[in-house]
Amino acid sequence: MLIALIGLALLLIFILVAIRVGVNKEREPEKAEQPVIHHSGIYSIVRKSPRENIGAHKPSMDELRKYLASQNVDIQGKAISAPEKERMAERWQTDLEKSLTIIEEGDKKGTQFYYYDYAGNDPVCQDSVPKGSFVTREQIFHYPNLIPPFHVGCRCSIKIYQGDENLRDTRVFGFKPLISENKLPHLPEWKKILVSA
Numbered sequence: 001m002l003i004a005l006i007g008l009a010l011l012l013i014f015i016l017v018a019i020r021v022g023v024n025k026e027r028e029p030e031k032a033e034q035p036v037i038h039h040s041g042i043y044s045i046v047r048k049s050p051r052e053n054i055g056a057h058k059p060s061m062d063e064l065r066k067y068l069a070s071q072n073v074d075i076q077g078k079a080i081s082a083p084e085k086e087r088m089a090e091r092w093q094t095d096l097e098k099s100l101t102i103i104e105e106g107d108k109k110g111t112q113f114y115y116y117d118y119a120g121n122d123p124v125c126q127d128s129v130p131k132g133s134f135v136t137r138e139q140i141f142h143y144p145n146l147i148p149p150f151h152v153g154c155r156c157s158i159k160i161y162q163g164d165e166n167l168r169d170t171r172v173f174g175f176k177p178l179i180s181e182n183k184l185p186h187l188p189e190w191k192k193i194l195v196s197a
């Protein structure tokens, strides 16, 4: 009798758990269908700060320091001293922070276009990311690796395009799209070290 009762209780518990699992399963798709894009349209998504997931596209400071510790010369064969390595790692962080802040500021203004500029000679990037080439905010959203710095010692920076013209339509002199036919150019590998002159 006791065994039968225990068996019955176990069966009841099993049924309850099964019902619970079934209910949860039914609820799941509902959760997934929750609209991600809110009433303000595509830009509420596009304008999500890239800061949150930039770590998936750029090396961390730890990774950077570890890599630099293992390197003795830059791409031009110039020797790198220990203090220089630390300076480059810190500059990476400062420059990345600068880029992220520029994009966040642009989002407050509703900026759609950004262009690339150089603070000095940068043989690593200048061919793949020409000075004055532009990207849209949407492209930055899809490809966060378009955010400089691209490599250690990179001199490239991103700037807000302030003009009124739609760069896509008018091809303003000196500005060319970086991405044509949705094909991302080959961006430099972050491991390419360029010591400042």
Ligand SMILES: [Zn+2]
Pocket: 122, 124, 125, 126, 150, 151, 153, 154, 155, 156
């Ligand atoms: Zn560069």
